[in-house]
Amino acid sequence: MTNLEIDRPPVLRLHDIHQVYGAGEASVHALRGIDLDVAQGDYVAIMGPSGSGKSTLMNLLGCLDIASHGVYELAGHDVRSLTERELAKVRNEEIGFVFQSFNLVPRMTALANVELPLIYGGVRRAERRRLALEALALVGLADRADHQPQQLSGGQQQRVAIARALVTSPTLVLADEPTGNLDSASTEEILDILDSLADAGRTIVIITHEENVAERAHRIITISDGLIVRDTSTAGVLQ
Numbered sequence: 001m002t003n004l005e006i007d008r009p010p011v012l013r014l015h016d017i018h019q020v021y022g023a024g025e026a027s028v029h030a031l032r033g034i035d036l037d038v039a040q041g042d043y044v045a046i047m048g049p050s051g052s053g054k055s056t057l058m059n060l061l062g063c064l065d066i067a068s069h070g071v072y073e074l075a076g077h078d079v080r081s082l083t084e085r086e087l088a089k090v091r092n093e094e095i096g097f098v099f100q101s102f103n104l105v106p107r108m109t110a111l112a113n114v115e116l117p118l119i120y121g122g123v124r125r126a127e128r129r130r131l132a133l134e135a136l137a138l139v140g141l142a143d144r145a146d147h148q149p150q151q152l153s154g155g156q157q158q159r160v161a162i163a164r165a166l167v168t169s170p171t172l173v174l175a176d177e178p179t180g181n182l183d184s185a186s187t188e189e190i191l192d193i194l195d196s197l198a199d200a201g202r203t204i205v206i207i208t209h210e211e212n213v214a215e216r217a218h219r220i221i222t223i224s225d226g227l228i229v230r231d232t233s234t235a236g237v238l239q
């Protein structure tokens with residue numbers, strides 16, 4: 001193990017995670033014993049066939065759901081021990097979500113969309129504006145701050161969504177098929193932004209079906225039938 005690895009504490013730690021939907025004969029064992037550590041600054045892609053448990057895992061990582069069994073620690077906190085209110089706070093402040101369908105609020109400007117997590121977080125107006133503009137500048141959209149989602153291309157909308165995910169300086173950026181609705185040029189723009197976030201030391205976990213998207217990550221985890229069957233790091237990242 002290199003010094004770098006020792007220096008990077010785990011942001012996520014999953015131990016023997018199981019997720020079962022339903023009960024009795026109709027129950028589905030969607031995750032069947034996931035062990036996973038993600039270090040600070042890791043850029044991880046999760047791949048796997050349809051029905052393998054990717055979204056189930058993502059929902060757990062994002063604290064949108066609690067595992068039926070096993071321990072999930074996010075930034076050192078066992079999420080099972082948190083109240084609903086504390087969980088909501090963790091979701092708002094520690095996790096930046098990016099979705100396939102952008103999920104921007106229509107008829108609200110890009111700036112207002114990016115400010116939303118800060119409103120929930122109780123940040124004052126002037127500071128909100130400053131942080132949101134800074135996040136928009138980071139994704140190259142400072143000049144579109146006053147545009148509404150329908151006035152932006154799909155790629156630009158996804159960049160706004162990334163700015164919104166970043167504005168709270170979250171511990172973890174979680175992206176579920178972030179390029180699934182984009183053409184190849186926009187996909188490339190989003191991947192470039194994710195690269196620069198990774199270079200800046202952000203922890204990123206993305207789900208993707210696309211080989212070329214996964215290859216940009218520093219680590220690729222493949223799940224199949226609720227289990228991790230492959231976990232490969234690219235050579236560059238561990239030295």
Ligand SMILES: Nc1ncnc2c1ncn2[C@@H]1O[C@H](COP(=O)(O)OP(=O)(O)OP(=O)(O)O)[C@@H](O)[C@H]1O
Nearest residue numbers: 021022028030048049050051052053054055056057
């Ligand atoms: N709410 C639910 N209730 C019951 N079963 C569910 C529920 N959500 C998912 N499942 C089942 O759990 C398994 C894993 O589903 P999941 O959505 O995590 O797969 P996935 O890897 O995200 O697939 P895809 O690539 O198609 O999005 C599947 O067998 C699915 O049918």
Ligand SMILES: [Mg+2]
Nearest residue numbers: 051054055056
């Ligand atoms: Mg899914």
